[in-house]
Amino acid sequence: MKNNLLFIVFFLGVFTSFSQTIEKQQINKVITEWHKAAADANFDAYFGKMTKDAVFIGTDASENWQNKDFKEYCKPYFDNGKAWSFTAIERNVYNKDKDIAWFDELLETQMGICRGSGIVKKVNGQWKIAHYVLSITIPNEKIKEVIVLKKEEKMTLKNK
Numbered sequence: 778m779k780n781n782l783l784f785i786v787f788f789l790g791v792f793t794s795f796s797q798t799i800e801k802q803q804i805n806k807v808i809t810e811w812h813k814a815a816a817d818a819n820f821d822a823y824f825g826k827m828t829k830d831a832v833f834i835g836t837d838a839s840e841n842w843q844n845k846d847f848k849e850y851c852k853p854y855f856d857n858g859k860a861w862s863f864t865a866i867e868r869n870v871y872n873k874d875k876d877i878a879w880f881d882e883l884l885e886t887q888m889g890i891c892r893g894s895g896i897v898k899k900v901n902g903q904w905k906i907a908h909y910v911l912s913i914t915i916p917n918e919k920i921k922e923v924i925v926l927k928k929e930e931k932m933t934l935k936n937k
Contacts, residue, residue: 800904801870804878804897807904809865812884816862820855824848827906828898834910836888838930861887875899883914890914 807826814822824844833842842850854860863884872878876899884891895909915923 800872800875800878804870804872804880804904805868807897808868808880808882808895808906811906812863812865815860818855818858818860820848820852823851823855823860828900831906832908834908836891836911836913863891863893866890878904888913 811823811826814820814826827844829844831844831847833844833847834840835842851860863886866883866885868880868882870878870880877896879894879896881892881894884893892912892914893909894912896907897904898907899905
């Protein structure tokens, strides 16, 4: 009886680990296809990978896009055949829940190396991006120069 119980516990552990690996592969695929859809300026494919209430946080302080507004902002770029091209250098996916996972990624972009992070959610059996944050990475040795620029930006915003 003890051996059967140990076998069941071992089997469940292996199955859970295998299942999480499959989920992570599916999540990776969705995020990679999402980035490719932007690079290909495929509006429907890009927004088809996002939830209806998705949020996209861009690099500018003003960019807290709700899905509807983000679509309106992006449409002209996609229509002109030039959206953006992000290629993952590395990505970490974390999923402890069957319907929600989160990730972070280091990206090669037209802005240089950036960091992306987000939340994916299973909707009708499909992983979709629910929340995404894009950040420009700044080498620590350059941060003082950036702080000066940001102070100038703050002054400009106050004068508006």
